[in-house]
Amino acid sequence: MSEIAERAVQNFRRRDARDKLMGRTRYTIDRGTAGMLHAALLRSEVPSGRILRLDTTAAACMPGVRAIVTAADAPGRAGLGIADHPLFAIDTVRYCGEPIAAVAADSERQARDALAAIEVEIAPLPAVLDMGSALADAAPLVHPGWESYEVLTPGGMRGGNVAWEASVDRGDIDAAFARNDVTVVESSFRVGRQNHLSFEPRAVLAHFEDGRYHIETSTQVPWTVRNTVAALLAVPASSIRVTVPPVGGGFGLKFDCALEPFAALLARMSGRPVRLVNSREEEMTTCLFRENAEICIRSAITPEGSIAGREAVVLMDCGAYGGEQVFLTTMTAHTLGGNYRLGAVRIVSRAVYTNTAPNGAFRACNGVYNTFALERHTDEIAAAIGMAPGEFRRRNVIGDGDLGATGQVFEGDVLAPMLAKMEALRERTPASLPGDGRLYGRATTVGTWFVFTGPSAATVNMNADGTATLVTSGVEIGSGSMMQALPQIVAATLGLSPDKVVVRAADTDAAGYDVGVGGGRTTVSLGAASRSAAIEVRTKLLKVASDMLEASAEDLVMEDGRIDIAGARGSGVTIAEVAARAQALLGPVAGTGSFTGAGTPAMEGCCAGHFIEALDIPVFAVHDCDVAVDPGTGHVEVLRYRVVQDVGRALNPSAIHGQIQGGVVQGLGYALHEEADVGRNGAIRQTSFETYRVPLAGDVVPVEIELHEGAPSIGPLGTKGAGEVPILNVGATIACAVAHATGKQIRELPLTPPRVLELLLDRAQAPDFPHIGSRHSDNRLATGTIA
Amino acid sequence: MTIRLTVNGEERDIAAAPMTPLVDVLRDTLHLTGAKPVCREGFCGACMVLVDAVPTVSCLTPLVLAQGRDVETVEGLTSADSPMPVQAALEEHDAVQCGMCFPGMVVTLTHLTTAGRCEPSREAVKAGLVGNVCRCTGYERIVDAALAVMEDRP
Numbered sequence: 001m002s003e004i005a006e007r008a009v010q011n012f013r014r015r016d017a018r019d020k021l022m023g024r025t026r027y028t029i030d031r032g033t034a035g036m037l038h039a040a041l042l043r044s045e046v047p048s049g050r051i052l053r054l055d056t057t058a059a060a061c062m063p064g065v066r067a068i069v070t071a072a073d074a075p076g077r078a079g080l081g082i083a084d085h086p087l088f089a090i091d092t093v094r095y096c097g098e099p100i101a102a103v104a105a106d107s108e109r110q111a112r113d114a115l116a117a118i119e120v121e122i123a124p125l126p127a128v129l130d131m132g133s134a135l136a137d138a139a140p141l142v143h144p145g146w147e148s149y150e151v152l153t154p155g156g157m158r159g160g161n162v163a164w165e166a167s168v169d170r171g172d173i174d175a176a177f178a179r180n181d182v183t184v185v186e187s188s189f190r191v192g193r194q195n196h197l198s199f200e201p202r203a204v205l206a207h208f209e210d211g212r213y214h215i216e217t218s219t220q221v222p223w224t225v226r227n228t229v230a231a232l233l234a235v236p237a238s239s240i241r242v243t244v245p246p247v248g249g250g251f252g253l254k255f256d257c258a259l260e261p262f263a264a265l266l267a268r269m270s271g272r273p274v275r276l277v278n279s280r281e282e283e284m285t286t287c288l289f290r291e292n293a294e295i296c297i298r299s300a301i302t303p304e305g306s307i308a309g310r311e312a313v314v315l316m317d318c319g320a321y322g323g324e325q326v327f328l329t330t331m332t333a334h335t336l337g338g339n340y341r342l343g344a345v346r347i348v349s350r351a352v353y354t355n356t357a358p359n360g361a362f363r364a365c366n367g368v369y370n371t372f373a374l375e376r377h378t379d380e381i382a383a384a385i386g387m388a389p390g391e392f393r394r395r396n397v398i399g400d401g402d403l404g405a406t407g408q409v410f411e412g413d414v415l416a417p418m419l420a421k422m423e424a425l426r427e428r429t430p431a432s433l434p435g436d437g438r439l440y441g442r443a444t445t446v447g448t449w450f451v452f453t454g455p456s457a458a459t460v461n462m463n464a465d466g467t468a469t470l471v472t473s474g475v476e477i478g479s480g481s482m483m484q485a486l487p488q489i490v491a492a493t494l495g496l497s498p499d500k501v502v503v504r505a506a507d508t509d510a511a512g513y514d515v516g517v518g519g520g521r522t523t524v525s526l527g528a529a530s531r532s533a534a535i536e537v538r539t540k541l542l543k544v545a546s547d548m549l550e551a552s553a554e555d556l557v558m559e560d561g562r563i564d565i566a567g568a569r570g571s572g573v574t575i576a577e578v579a580a581r582a583q584a585l586l587g588p589v590a591g592t593g594s595f596t597g598a599g600t601p602a603m604e605g606c607c608a609g610h611f612i613e614a615l616d617i618p619v620f621a622v623h624d625c626d627v628a629v630d631p632g633t634g635h636v637e638v639l640r641y642r643v644v645q646d647v648g649r650a651l652n653p654s655a656i657h658g659q660i661q662g663g664v665v666q667g668l669g670y671a672l673h674e675e676a677d678v679g680r681n682g683a684i685r686q687t688s689f690e691t692y693r694v695p696l697a698g699d700v701v702p703v704e705i706e707l708h709e710g711a712p713s714i715g716p717l718g719t720k721g722a723g724e725v726p727i728l729n730v731g732a733t734i735a736c737a738v739a740h741a742t743g744k745q746i747r748e749l750p751l752t753p754p755r756v757l758e759l760l761l762d763r764a765q766a767p768d769f770p771h772i773g774s775r776h777s778d779n780r781l782a783t784g785t786i787a
Numbered sequence: 788m789t790i791r792l793t794v795n796g797e798e799r800d801i802a803a804a805p806m807t808p809l810v811d812v813l814r815d816t817l818h819l820t821g822a823k824p825v826c827r828e829g830f831c832g833a834c835m836v837l838v839d840a841v842p843t844v845s846c847l848t849p850l851v852l853a854q855g856r857d858v859e860t861v862e863g864l865t866s867a868d869s870p871m872p873v874q875a876a877l878e879e880h881d882a883v884q885c886g887m888c889f890p891g892m893v894v895t896l897t898h899l900t901t902a903g904r905c906e907p908s909r910e911a912v913k914a915g916l917v918g919n920v921c922r923c924t925g926y927e928r929i930v931d932a933a934l935a936v937m938e939d940r941p
């Protein structure tokens with residue numbers, strides 16, 4: 001099969017580029033239909049309160065209004081791990097921006113006017129707006145009824161404002177820190193929220209037809225939408241069909257159900273199609289951000305420079321509902337606990353409820369800030385023991401047969417050769433030093449990420465004209481995987497050129513279950529399912545061809561749209577002829593395939609509350625940069641940026657390079673100027689492009705890239721996901737380089753000019769977390785708090 | 788009140804309030820959904836159109852200010868199925884990801900790459916893109932494509 005893998009590798013161009021360039025692509029926001037209504041949401045203006053009165057009678061009489069829905073119409077709760085999230089605030093509002101009612105009217109203006117006519121009276125309650133207040137003694141509870149919620153995934157500890165707690169205990173950590181020959185290094189870090197700012201906002205067009213809901217939506221997760229809408233509206237999941245037009249950017253923002261249930265409900269109530277699109281302000285203030293987090297990490301380092309023990313507390317703000325953060329507590333063990341060989345480990349990772357807009361998933365979620373913390377901490381360790389940071393990393397990075405934090409056994413030496421490649425890449429691409437009084441710094445960091453495997457399904461229909469149709473629930477969100485990697489895999493397996501493979505857009509009525517597009521899983525999980533479907537088709541075609549050519553199937557080759565006898569090109573028939581013959585003899589040829597995770601084991605008994613105890617497919621990254629820091633203004637200029645990325649096998653190198661350039665630039669935004677935070681009124685302060693600054697063309701540099709191939713992977717043809725990981729260690733690398741340039745400890749991102757100036761003037765305050773206990777046990781819920 | 792303007796070479800009479808943003812007229816009335824309302828405050832450039840050949844953010848342009856003018860959208864820059872040089876170069880450089888910014892990018896670059904408008908250097912092209920944000924690509928391929936168009940120019 002290795003010739004199939006070789007054939008699959010090519011810089012096949014995406015077929016959606018031309019229409020996107022001509023303005024012809026119809027994203028969800030561009031769709032409309034006859035009789036369509038426009039919807040709008042009434043959102044809470046206070047972060048915490050009791051709803052005393054909600055009266056929609058007057059609003060219902062406003063011109064053009066066709067339907068109004070409230071909590072009374074949507075009885076269910078949904079969530080990840082815990083079903084804590086209703087569609088509308090029920091009696092209590094928990095964050096600024098929480099939906100209270102939804103209106104559908106003939107025009108958007110009429111819908112918004114009707115919102116103003118809804119009478120609502122809310123008695124404010126005390127709010128906890130940050131994790132410090134949420135964890136303080138006697139803090140008000142965001143969910144006083146937390147114990148009554150249905151637990152969807154058992155195993156996590158919960159209690160009060162701690163939505164979920166995941167922990168790792170491996171080896172004798174107290175003994176490691178008690179050794180009298182170790183150096184103990186301790187650091188703490190804080191990061192704010194990052195907004196995805198995908199250009200297409202969350203948007204949906206819902207229909208209610210023949211007793212079923214048809215939801216067209218801008219999502220990464222059609223099956224999650226299907227199942228969540230069903231849970232919230234208390235209707236059977238089979239009554240919901242989700243289809244997905246091209247998505248105008250996701251980055252994890254659309255890895256959850258969002259506006260779909262409101263539009264679906266209004267479509268049923270009004271009997272008309274309903275369109276609901278977030279305004280940019282709604283999009284900014286209810287973003288499902290990359291969460292703000294607080295991190296304390298301590299290590300015991302032996303005189304030889306190995307890590308005898310590592311202990312950490314990570315607090316992740318989930319906002320008013322648990323959502324993705326409940327799941328992401330899992331990732332701390334693999335990111336903050338990643339990269340290096342550890343003696344003993346003790347880590348707790350907690351999702352904390354606050355009265356703020358819920359956070360969510362964002363490209364390399366959790367990994368980005370934990371890698372920042374880990375790599376800064378690593379440099380601090382190197383400094384404390386007087387070893388060069390590069391040398392410390394070379395000695396300690398995870399290699400073949402080493403144990404990860406959760407005791408999983410890693411396969412293959414990957415990071416060490418990648419570090420060597422980075423050294424060579426640096427030499428080939430030197431930076432020109434500033435020479436103008438600015439401070440120069442450089443850094444190399446390492447990072448560990450993974451592919452989020454899990455279930456995927458695919459069907460390949462072989463058409464009698466020699467083309468194939470691939471049917472999956474995969475979504476094209478911009479990364480190109482559905483346009484490039486998937487048709488390339490199917491085409492290589494069938495001996496076709498990739499332009500002969502038509503890829504069906506996601507439709508939950510047409511394709512089987514899929515976890516969704518994210519977590520680097522498209523090429524791996526959907527790719528593996530597509531490949532096994534294509535293999536079934538291949539086998540069937542070869543059998544028919546072997547009868548046609550009177551040769552045994554093993555002697556046939558499938559290539560260039562033909563099936564020939566090996567070594568005798570032109571001796572056989574075209575694949576179209578074989579498909580047509582097969583169709584006439586046996587009926588149309590099709591194959592189905594499916595995939596799920598491998599269930600890689602962790603060490604027995606060392607994890608609690610983890611959704612993923614070990615990584616099926618680890619993915620590694622080495623980043624390096626040179627920066628110049630202006631001591632007068634605090635401005636940081638990135639002079640050069642380099643990436644060596646572990647990709648398994650690069651099916652489409654051009655597409656991967658494009659993902660790396662784009663991901664690094666999003667990371668530069670996070671490192672240098674992107675930050676959202678919560679004001680004293682409980683609302684997100686950055687409400688527009690004016691107040692939330694993303695990188696512009698003039699801020700970026702071309703990234704120097706080398707792809708590392710050949711690391712072990714269970715992905716199809718040895719692939720790994722490549723689109724998510726490029727953002728992973730950008731914050732870390734910039735922070736380490738700026739620390740080297742300035743000689744100052746860096747504890748927070750982003751490194752805006754005022755923050756860098758504070759550092760240079762020694763006015764930066766180290767983060768102080770009174771709510772994080774100095775004894776590790778102070779930060780763990782007692783056993784028995786499991787609900 | 789009706790307002791007359793030329794859109795992609797055709798005269799149109801629009802019955803809408805004079806302060807209606809041009810982008811909404813283009814999208815909702817004329818069904819030209821190429822221009823995207825992304826920020827609606829003049830920062831992102833996804834709604835860029837040419838008004839009398841000058842790149843203009845249609846989100847901040849009230850319909851009445853387009854009265855009697857010549858408006859060209861990304862759809863109008865393209866005849867039938869053949870891409871313009873800027874579009875062809877962006878396609879050739881594999882620059883497109885989600886694609887939402889590109890209708891505006893194409894409009895800006897069409898203007899920027901006309902002879903004598905912009906020095907063919909990376910810095911100059913990047914300065915010319917100051918009003919066009921892209922969240923996906925990290926820009927460099929867009930700059931490469933623009934330079935290729937400028938260098939090919941007779």
Ligand code: FES
Pocket residue numbers: 823824825826827828829830831832833834835844845846847
């Ligand atoms: S929508 Fe007009 S500039 Fe952003």
Ligand code: FES
Pocket residue numbers: 199248249478883884885886887888889920921922923924
């Ligand atoms: S390609 Fe997505 S915003 Fe530019």
